[in-house]
Amino acid sequence: MFSQKEISYSKRQVIKGFTIIEVLVVVGIIGMLAMTIYPSIRNSMETRRVENEARDILATMERARFQAVKTKLNHRVRFFTENNNWYYILERENTSGQWAQMPRFIRKMISTDFVVNLDFPDQMVVFSALGFIANYDSQKNKISLQSLKLKRYNQPDLRDIRVFAGGSISYNKLES
Numbered sequence: 001m002f003s004q005k006e007i008s009y010s011k012r013q014v015i016k017g018f019t020i021i022e023v024l025v026v027v028g029i030i031g032m033l034a035m036t037i038y039p040s041i042r043n044s045m046e047t048r049r050v051e052n053e054a055r056d057i058l059a060t061m062e063r064a065r066f067q068a069v070k071t072k073l074n075h076r077v078r079f080f081t082e083n084n085n086w087y088y089i090l091e092r093e094n095t096s097g098q099w100a101q102m103p104r105f106i107r108k109m110i111s112t113d114f115v116v117n118l119d120f121p122d123q124m125v126v127f128s129a130l131g132f133i134a135n136y137d138s139q140k141n142k143i144s145l146q147s148l149k150l151k152r153y154n155q156p157d158l159r160d161i162r163v164f165a166g167g168s169i170s171y172n173k174l175e176s
Contacts (some may be wrong), residue, residue, distance in 0.1 A: 010153075043153055050147040053111055053161035057143065058171050060108070061125060064090055065167050068127040069100070074134060075102070078124040079143070085111040086118070108126065115146040131167040138165075151176060 061077050067090075068075040074093040078088060087106040091099045101107075112115055119140045125132040133141075142162040150157035158174040 039153075043150065043155060046147055046149045047155065049111070050145055050157075050159055053114060053170065054145050054161060055159065056108065057110075057145075058161050058169060060088065060090055061161070061163065061169050065127045065131050066124070066170075067092065069131045071127040074126055074128055076126040077125050079117060079118050079120065080123060085112060086116045110145070113149075115148065117142075117144040117146070119143065125163050127161070127167060128173055133163055133165055133167055136163070136165040146176065 022080075036041045057077075061085070063163050064075040064077050067073075076091050076093075076099065077088055078091055078099075078175075079088045081087070084148040086114045087107045087109050090102045090105045092102055094100050119142050121137045121140050124135065141164070143162060144161075145159045147157045154175070156173045160172045160174055162172075163169045164170070
């Protein structure tokens with residue numbers, strides 16, 4: 001009839017799948033790991049947001065300086081508020097005192113999630129045809145963006161962009 005091997009095989013139970021206890025333990029471990037990692041991910045995302053915003057302003061200033069030297073025309077980055085939002089735009093001086101928006105450059109809004117501290121003469125940075133700052137003031141030469149979320153977590157929350165008379169621009173991460 002049945003061989004000894006067939007009988008011992010039929011006595012063994014073949015278990016497939018997981019028990020509910022095993023599944024709950026794994027889900028609990030994953031949940032605890034997610035709770036531990038989530039604040040770090042949130043901080044990274046906020047850091048990336050403030051970095052991108054500040055670097056976009058920095059790149060616009062560098063572009064203005066490059067275009068001023070290239071075209072031998074004054075260029076400026078002008079900051080202004082509209083409906084309680086900060087904007088900036090890249091402009092060039094076509095004739096003396098006549099400024100026009102640079103082609104293919106749209107005005108950009110600084111996110112309302114950040115506190116903006118603008119300290120430039122007449123809220124603009126003007127680059128001369130030689131790449132120097134035409135409206136330089138040693139007391140007014142920076143813009144700062146601050147993330148209040150990063151401040152709450154004691155992270156470097158300020159991004160500081162400074163311009164110097166010679167046209168150089170510095171970028172710093174600071175903690176308030």
